[in-house]
Amino acid sequence: MKYTQKAKVLGCETIGKNIYSLRLQADDIAGSAAPGQFVSVYSNDSARMLPRPISVCEADGERGILRLVFRIAGAGTEEFSKLREDDEVRLTGPLGNGFPLGEAARRRVLLVGGGIGIPPMLETAKRLMPEADVRAVLGFRDELFLAEDFPCEVTIATEDGSAGTKGNVLDAIRAQKIEADVIFACGPAVMLRALKKYALEQGIGCWVSMEEKMACGIGACLSCVCRSVQTDEHSQVKNKRVCTEGPVFRSADIEI
């Protein structure tokens, strides 16, 4: 079930350079969101027609509170960064499939987040614990954010070497000799491509969360496709909708 609702802003604060944490009262959506799913956030400026897809960072179903963490990337996210307590913002969600938590049950799961791909890994970690053996590897350019919120063991990689391993998440995985049965990841395409290759070499399962420009967010417009290895059942061609069949795909099933 998907909902479109006005959400009341509970707070919006900066947690890093150009990174904001937005807490929303959004009962229906928070109540049913799964980790790896996302919401469409609509602008209050009438010139901006398209929703901004933002991952669920935390969803407290009981209190109906949704947390989104985003980076200012343009006019829409800049607008959201200025939301103040008691403002309203319209959302549709929860959207997409989310990470296949079942695949992680009683196994060693490695959660990999790169940059603004980190937020969805937080709720994922919280839902997997304590049943699964969860470890997170988080990659940053320099300044850290969200790392302290993770309930599991966290390994850090920074490009400038200011914290953790100097380099990218794979450098950190290799340096720390981290072993896993399954990888869940979100981050830039280069990172996902490297992880896909790594998982293939290691012979382990790997699921990645993809990004593409979206218009409807619900599977109707075919804006957001990625190339798939097999012919997709819905489209009858080798295209899969990131908003519906994704955003999480088995890395072996798609072209990155």
Added chain:
Amino acid sequence: MKYTQKAKVLGCETIGKNIYSLRLQADDIAGSAAPGQFVSVYSNDSARMLPRPISVCEADGERGILRLVFRIAGAGTEEFSKLREDDEVRLTGPLGNGFPLGEAARRRVLLVGGGIGIPPMLETAKRLMPEADVRAVLGFRDELFLAEDFPCEVTIATEDGSAGTKGNVLDAIRAQKIEADVIFACGPAVMLRALKKYALEQGIGCWVSMEEKMACGIGACLSCVCRSVQTDEHSQVKNKRVCTEGPVFRSADIEI
């Protein structure tokens, strides 16, 4: 001197059905505004490109406070009605000529305001008093607003007869046998047309504030013209710019 400045909202409250009073900290503009002048108010929504012309209702030059009173007429004024303390809004002003206060010196001045044409008459009354002998006739559909703020004697007309004379402002002028040497007026075209005729009959001077759709507000685009009796010096045709030669015209000089 015209200024474009961000003004801070000091307060916005409703003072009648769909009528709002907006107080702004706008030092430069408030410091130089004359009664009958207006400001261009810009929307914070990027889809609305054109300014909304709103008359100066009160201008406290010393404290730099500008008061605008407006009716919700569409999306722009609806947006302004939702402004809250500490919000910002961009303005250009003061614009236009304003009422010819010199014409009123030591004479009996009749200020006539109809509906949402009432606000500019307030600052006009304040500036004319106590030198001139000022009287105001205010016409409403039903509910009164602003009438109590006027520092002079006020005569009311209401269409539904709920207060003052039942009828329009001219009915009230006639019923009260109000005499004057000069009329300053702002209101709907029908009212201005009737006053123009009345002033002609009475052989007295009459100045009216006109409305027209505006794009630049500063005299450059020729959107806002009204028809004039004589060829206009600027345009070399019988068109005068409401934003620049007006909004206040001698009623005999223009077609209403």
Added chain:
Amino acid sequence: MTKNMSVDICGVRLKNPVMTASGTFGSGAEFSEFFDLNRLGAVVTKGVSSVPWEGNPTPRICETPSGMLNAIGLQNAGVEVFSKRDLRFLSDTLLPDSGAGAGSGGILPSTKVIVNVCGHSEEEYIDCVEKLASERRADLLEINISCPNVKEGGIAFGTDPKGVERITSAVRRAARQPVIMKLSPNVTDITEIARAAEAGGADGLSMINTLTGMKIDVERRSFALANRTGGLSGPAIHPVAVRMVYQCAGAVKIPIIGMGGIRTAEDALEMIMAGASAVSVGTASFNDQRTALAVIDGIDEYMERHHVSDIRELTGCVRDWET
């Protein structure tokens, strides 16, 4: 007040004049999670071709001020899967005509289905139209001769009057359902194209498709769309669409379905007053899934407030400005 909102398009009765623009609503399944499709005058389905199409590479869309560009490239699963899956879904979802009565106490028509058809060549259009001939759930056909994102066919047909007349009469002969030709706005004189479609035997016109546009990503110094150009839609183009509907309403006798940037009931009423018999809501549904419903409710409210008992009183009613 009893009000009639129902209109007749090419001999098919709609319960109200509001439908969804092709390509912005899929086949309705996704939107049916957000509202009851039975509220709509008609569902217009995404362009379908005789075989599955891959469409263009991504990025396929980008946002522009009060609008968007798209170059989906008419990806679709082909008419066979469309019939089996999408028309089946619509059959199952859309209720039959009901006695719940329009103003006159008559029958309230069911929500109709308009199938949008695309092709790379005359043969492909014909093939697809023939495959749809036996589909009882396809009430009307809308022929897209104006999609700017297809190299062969597509826009080429749509901008040349002779080509428009030829393809229209070819499709008309092959079709069992009434045929609505969907026109491109990227022409010097839209009335010439409209008259050509009418001459070819079109039962109605849909207008407008998207205006060809381009966006450049200045940080990357590349086109924002993989296809370089895309079709501009959304409120930005509404004034162009209203103008074209107005021009064509004066030039042809067949009914016009107006679209392009409709977001509110007022936008829809502008189209109707310009001469459209019905309207489609497209891009605005991306901003709010329930836009088409809000448009229906808003038209109802307008009719109530202005004591309009029949929506058809408003069709083409625009008059000159008087002070």
Added chain:
Amino acid sequence: MTKNMSVDICGVRLKNPVMTASGTFGSGAEFSEFFDLNRLGAVVTKGVSSVPWEGNPTPRICETPSGMLNAIGLQNAGVEVFSKRDLRFLSDTLLPDSGAGAGSGGILPSTKVIVNVCGHSEEEYIDCVEKLASERRADLLEINISCPNVKEGGIAFGTDPKGVERITSAVRRAARQPVIMKLSPNVTDITEIARAAEAGGADGLSMINTLTGMKIDVERRSFALANRTGGLSGPAIHPVAVRMVYQCAGAVKIPIIGMGGIRTAEDALEMIMAGASAVSVGTASFNDQRTALAVIDGIDEYMERHHVSDIRELTGCVRDWET
């Protein structure tokens, strides 16, 4: 970093590629209260004709989503008053070339004046152009063959390639200054028109003028403009303008001045990357008088950030999308 922002348009050197769009800036006097006109590459003046024109009745404008419609109808005081008053003002206001040096340490050109000319007939254009021949302060002429609000002439010339070629060569013969033809976007194939202007001897092209549109006031059931139709401008049309500039940059060799919806430096850079040598800011100046300045400063900042030492490196630099 030393940067060169100066560009050459038809043999005239501009200090930077940013000017004001005709009709949105008067002759600059009103805007000079808000900023120093000497910051601009050029001032483009409101359309002027051989005798004063009355223009259209009001309402002449209305707002649309991210844009506006105008039907001013080219009201102007005629070329005589224009020369005596407006060109005199610009003469007095604009400083001569200065030594304050472009990147190369050369001369920083003065702000130039481009005079926009309109007419009801070929004769009127010629008459006006001849009267401007002796005006030293008119550095370039921009010939508006595309204003949609004039019944005779105007748009008729602008949409027919033969007419465009004829009027261009007639004006070219009569003019002493370089001639820029300003094109209408309301055509099926803009490159055909651009090539016709080039064939007629145009020294440059300005594009785009406004798209013809219409708005209806549904409460009054009347056209929102007294003229019924008007020209759509503003950010809404920017994607169409960029597309047309890109198409024409590939079709002609003469320089292009790009306009249509420019509000930010990014919008201007899109035009430049699409192939424009310079740009004009129009409608956006109504939203903020200082828009053109912000565009200049933003281009400067972009060049700094991207280490672009000469703006001309960016002209037409757009490339295909790569993942």
